Amino acid sequence: MSGRVYLFAGINHRGYQETASDDFNPEFAFGSGVGVEALLFEHFSIATEMAYVLLWMPIQGQPHQQLALEMLPQVSLRYRS
Secondary structure (H helix, E strand, O other): EEEEEEEEEEEEEEEEOOOOOOOOOEEEEEEEEEEEEEEEEOOOOEEEEEEEEEEEEEOOOOOOEEEEEEEEEEEEEEEEE
């Protein structure tokens, strides 16, 4: 068993419609944070990350409603050959 601590950053975009008759809702995000990865049996890893994310939702009405700052956890399972 081994592990590491790392920093990461990323950008993301998505778009969605809640129902077929709703408008298209685009979202853009930039985030960064810290992660801890544990490597098990030389091939399996479990990564746990905590990120601060700045979201921009351009179709919201007022400028102060377009931006949101959130803290998001992430967990991933990986196989490395």
